[in-house]
Amino acid sequence: MDFLRPASWEEALAAKAEHPTAVPIAGGTDVMVEINFDHRRPEYLLDLNRIGDLTEWETGEDTVRLGASVPYTGIMEHLRAELPGLALASHTVASPQIRNRGGVGGNLGTASPAGDAHPALLAAGADVEVESAARGTRLIPIDEFYTGVKRNALQPDELIRAVHIKKADGPQQYSKVGTRNAMVIAVCAFGLALHPETRTVRTGIGSAAPTPVRAKAAEEFLNAALEEGGFWDNGKIITPSVAKQFADLCSAACNPIDDVRGTASYRRHAVGVMARRTLTWTWESYRGTAAHSEGVA
Amino acid sequence: MRVNFTVNGRPQEADDVWEGESLLYVLRERLGLPGSKNACEQGECGSCTVRLDGVPVCSCLVAAGQVEGREVVTVEGLAEYAKQRSCGSSCGTSLNDAQQWAAKGQDSQTGEGTELAPIQQAFIDAGAVQCGFCTPGLLVAADEMLERNPNPSDADIREALSGNLCRCTGYEKIMDAVRLAAARQGEAV
């Protein structure tokens, strides 16, 4: 095993180009477990800790450009307003110690369906900024990023540099079911974002299909129902039947398995419950802010 | 490979490090600092918690090569770290202190006479130590929490320590210990 210690992003890209099998290591929270338990013996480890700008973020007009290694703790502490869904998701990641080390880049690189950040990224809307020495930078829309169980759209010579996440233009929520009240891997997870500017909702489902997925039929149904009832304008309470159908469609978007963490049947059920609850929470919050701004106007 | 870094204020060099070794292994097996514990080696128990550039992390999940040039504080250095913090920059020469720390004696197997951080003393006094294997990690995590949040609620304590498993105590005495350390810290100010 070789340990590559690039001091800059350019050096890292060059190293990755030269050794496409090199395994990037940043927070180490996935890679080191595999090494400690002898599940993996990469030829090269590519340490990204010395590349300072990976732990930085920039807040732009419409998006936050989040460095791949910004620790979850940082997201919770500094980006709660801009990225509320991701901040909530970050708070559910493992333990404080892990949140101090792990970042979204690792979640994306591993692309486990159980990665906590994915549903929040799907719901918010995001592009993954990846780069190679040979072809430069490209942005991969989050909807196209996950290609299979623990597979993603990255080329062997590419590294994840940052994620461009749409700044929240409305309430966002995130829920995760685990069989312990802290430090637990998701049995399943659900992210929901209201986008009042476009009058749309977006969802993200984790751990209930081979990849993180959106419940597109549920989104379309809800978009139509909200539009039809004039909900975005009148801020009325969403009727239980609409919420129920939304929840059922979210359950239907799942394609889960039975495993030691839970049954497929339970995962479908739980995603439905989380969908209904997060819709209630976000919508209540939207109504609250809408009423408030109307008052001001 | 060779790794140079600082542990408890002293420069350290580890040679012939296998590239897959964790910081935990280097501390325990190469630097003679076995206080950080090897309970799960998968970031699910917190018993290997150290501070890396001030931040609590699981040392089992830090590759040894990643600590090059960085600063680590382990449970062995916690008393000195807490002392430095409490007296700020007016504490005299750190080298002298570091030497004193390294040379500190103990006059029996009970370790009486050893200078302890408030959180360490509180763990003993409150009965928070049984087998003690989780203790070093909990101390590092709890000490850091009290640094950030001197008046934690019970829910705050539970959240901050939710990455540290204990199998012996049922956590009640650990809660008592952290409350005790917070209270003593409050009195001292």
Place this chain on the structure above:
Amino acid sequence: MPSNGAPIGTPTKVTQGSQTKGGIGESTLRPDGTLKVTGEFAYSSDMWHEDMLWGQILRSTVAHAEIVSIDTSEALKTAGVYAVMTYDDLPAEMKNYGLEIQDTPVLAHGKVRHHGEPVAIVAADHPETARRAAAKIKVEYRELPVITDEASATAPDAILVHEGRDDHHIGHVPHPNIVHRQPIIRGDVEEARKRADVIVEGEYTFGMQDQAFLGPESGLAVPEEDGGVHLYIATQWLHSDLRQIAPVLGLPEEKVRMTLAGVGGAFGGREDLSMQIHACLLAMRTGKPVKIVYNRFESFFGHVHRHPAKLYYEHGATKDGKLTHMKCRIVLDGGAYASASPAVVGNASSLSVGPYVIDDVDIEAIALYTNNPPCGAMRGFGAVQACFAYEAQMDKLAKKLGMDPVEFRQLNAMEQGTIMPTGQPVDSPAPVAELLRRVKSMPLPPERQWESSEGADVRQLPGGLSNTTHGEGVVRGIGYAVGIKNVGFSEGFDDYSTAKVRMEVVGGEAVATVHTAMAEVGQGGVTVHAQIARTELGVSQVTIHPADTQVGSAGSTSASRQTYVTGGAVKNACELVREQVLEIGRRKFGTYHPAWATAELLLEGGKVVTDGGEVLADLADVLEGEVVELEREWRHRPTEAFDLRTGQGNGHVQYSFAAHRAVVEVDTELGLVKVIELACAQDVGKALNPLSVLGQIQGGTLQGMGIAVMEEIIVDPKTAKVRNPSFTDYLLPTILDTPIIPVDVLELADEHAPYGLRGIGEAPTLSSTPAVLAAIRNATGLELNRTPVRPEHLTGKA
């Protein structure tokens, strides 16, 4: 002073102790506390030796197979490898070990019987070298069908897990795949059933729990010049290890020296050997010190677990709430090797009735041999599984009778004088009804504690930080349970302990040294030994000598027995030392004061005093130039084996009782549980160290909660392979899952025990689990016949 038959702790002596600071009854602090908080306490995994090698074990990847061939040639060629050993390299005639039945191969011979069984061992200069070399060993398996439950174990054509058994149970078991069977018959169930107005039946399932001590199996074996070996090891019983290790090494026991290294928790999981023999074999083969440290993955394969069980119960009661009869059948899965299975069967059967009066019972307990992971000792064994089932039955009966579940239990509670189903009278306090009254009378925690001015605090809700509910679907439930556990080794076992106590003058002060082989595993035995010595010898300075095999056996740190038995041995040795010290005093100073000859003399505060309080001499003056030291064995009252057909016999030494009230909040839609409070009341006889007593009760309570709501080793029924051998998927409660655990300690002395104490470590683990289950049933209205309960069980989505 007799060395057998406990001297009854008299009030005078207790008072005497209170005169010397740091004696029994005080919450003195741990002598190893400072070392443990500074990271300097040397656990078994911290051992280090110059030039030491690292051992690695190659384990079977399948559960049941014939070994066709093992090829170690590539491994041996690896640079840095010093030795590779298989069964063929074992040096002695004896190649097996085991606690009671020597059925466990040190290295697999021709066959593997469970997933993860050791097949070969490697020593190399770095753990990674050893791992890579082990991976190069080629083992060819021919897989066999797996035996995983009672049906497959006892089928007419079942493969025998162990061919040619010759252990002492084979004569009375109905099938060679049954390790041991214990029936208990008393009264006439058929007749008694006719008196029953209501009958409830239930079939219960108890999952496989792991001890999950945090300090992994580890140790260092150092070869010695005389051809022997010195093993620094974390264990629960040095001499039991020694008895099993020496024959396999082909060494006399004197040439195997054992020193207790720091033990990172045990809970039963270190009663059996793990890496002990492997490390010694490699050290002797290479002539170098060898260290072995399991990682967590390996630890799940490296020790036995709590027996999973199926329990079938029938109870009857009259309409006014009196139990008429009980019939039960308990099937424990012992896995591939016997370990403690026979004793688990003994406990499960003899305690299956619970702390209740039922005169007519028909009980059967068996342990199976299967190809599942071996199961053995874990805190409360046998009694834990039974308590889960009989307490569920009590709730069912109360419900059917329309009675309050606590009142129903109190109506049937045993008390001192009750005859156990084994025919043994309960001859010390059994305050079962009182313990229930105490937990019930504690104030309930306030409702809806998650509500705050800033909205819902998810940390106080089911789901916790995962943000699954802000109060929706959350229902509170309350449940009660009480249990009975035997203390000490039962069924005629010679359960003795040894203590060596020394008194001398050091630096002008009389000091004592206590040397036992007791394994301090975190429970605080070392604290208590010092307290006993202070109380009995009137000194303030007590040194606890490291535990090793240079002193006689202390028995196991298990069965809630150490304070009773080794504490008893220390007390006894101290009393004998005291007599010798007084003899010296009489010799030196007797002529100066008549009280030396006439008064009852005590040692207090470093002085010899009369029972009237008059100081006769300084201990330092008495002991000047003298050393008093002696080593003695000490035994509690003998017990008897249970009759193999009727189960009758005075099998137990002492019983221990605890009761719990659980308050839970269940997210009924998602099936997530938050345990809010687990209130406990326990009779401890006499709290030698109240702080440690609370620690034991709270720790045991939480382990009981773990198996109620999250902990379970999941074994694939098709392959008998373990599916979750890691802390990622075997979940222990975090501090955020942990309820408040208020404890009400009752001290009713047992006149047969030293100081009147009662073993305490296990009882709280029993009643915690069924109390939580009862509370969840109360919140959800579901029947819930298995533990742990998982979200899919609470939502009908299994």
